[in-house]
Amino acid sequence: MARATKSKPQAAKIDAEKWLRFYKQMLKIRLFEEQVNQLYLSAKMPGLAHLYIGQEAVAVGVCEALRLDDYITSTHRGHGHCLAKGASIDRMFAELLGKESGYCRGKGGSMHIADQDTGNLGANAIVAGSAGIATGAAMSAKMRGSKQVAVCFFGEGALGQGLLYEVINMASLWKLPILYVCENNQYNEYTHYRETTAGDPAARAQAFGMETASIDGQDVGLVYTTTHRLAERARHGEGPAFLICDTYRYHGHHVGDINRSYYRPKK
Incomplete structure (x- = not known):
């Protein structure tokens, strides 16, 4: 009897149709968020x-690199994650x-949107709060042999939260x-x-023996x-990974943060 071998993952290729898909998805998120800002400024939200x-x-x-049934968990800044994973614009606005027609019947609001149909296990207002949920989903996928992958989105502020290191230790071991x-x-x-995080953030994941990549998060193709x-x-059983995407928010911390002088270098 021939011995079964693991199939190797294929490298991703980006054709013209995929680039157009990237553009449409990014534009959708941008226009959605601009409208959210207007709703806030007009006191309707x-x-x-x-x-x-x-x-x-x-x-x-x-999200374009994931399957529909793959899981994600999100953050307080999570509208983009929801939309990129396939959420309905109408139901997002309703939430x-x-x-009542919103994803969580209007009770979750901006920071607690979940959409089970697209694998979105929910946004979380607690910094690093969803790390345990995402890791649990990954454990479930492995136990069921479903070949699903979980993605835990978080900001660099979560690098100061102990829960994150507890779960990446568990994920790396198992x-x-x-x-x-x-x-x-x-x-x-x-x-x-840099005023709150000592050393190289990537080194923290590497200390757990985890595959790590640090990239330009403004390059959608990369x-x-x-x-x-x-x-x-990960889908082929080779374990978890830690991906750092360097990016930048063009607005303040939240819609009410209009004095953004702290963005400028202190000289």
């Missing part, structure tokens, strides 16, 4: 929202406006099919990350090909 403007290439590049995607938009609310490689690697 309850609460606050954390705009994803400037970071579109990360969500689109990552933000507190309507070779769970998960990607930890750090969106480094440079600022922990109003403070540059985000896509890197994510595809890491996701297929």
Whole structure:
């Protein structure tokens, strides 16, 4: 009897149709977020929202490399993740406006949107709060042999949270099919990350023996090909990966943060 061998993941290729798909998805997120900002400024939206403007290439590049049944978990700045994974614009707006027709019947709002149909296990207002959920989803996928991959999105501020290191240790030990995607938009609310994070962030994941990549998060093609490689690697049983995407948010920490002088170098 022939011995079964693992099939190797194929490298991602980007054709003209895929580039157009990237553009449409990023534009959709940008226009959605601009409208969210207008709703806030006109006092039609309850609460606050954390705009994803400037970071579109990360969500689109990552989610385009996933299967529909793959899982994601999101953050307080998560509208882009939801839309890139396939959420309906109408139901997204309904949720933000507190309507019954929203994804969580209007009770989740901007920071707690979940969409089970597209594998979105939910956004979380707690920094690094979804890391355990994503890791649990990856563990479930491995136990069921479903070949699904989980992606945990988080910002660089989560690098100061202990939960993150507990779960990446677990994921590395058990070779769970998960990607930890750090969106480094440079600022922990109003403070540059270099003032709060010592050393090289990538070295933290490498200390757990984890496959690590650090890339330009504004390059959607690079985000896509890197994510595809890491996701297929995880899907084929080769374990988790840690992906750092350097990016930048073009608005303040939230829609009410209009004094952005802290963005400028202190000289």
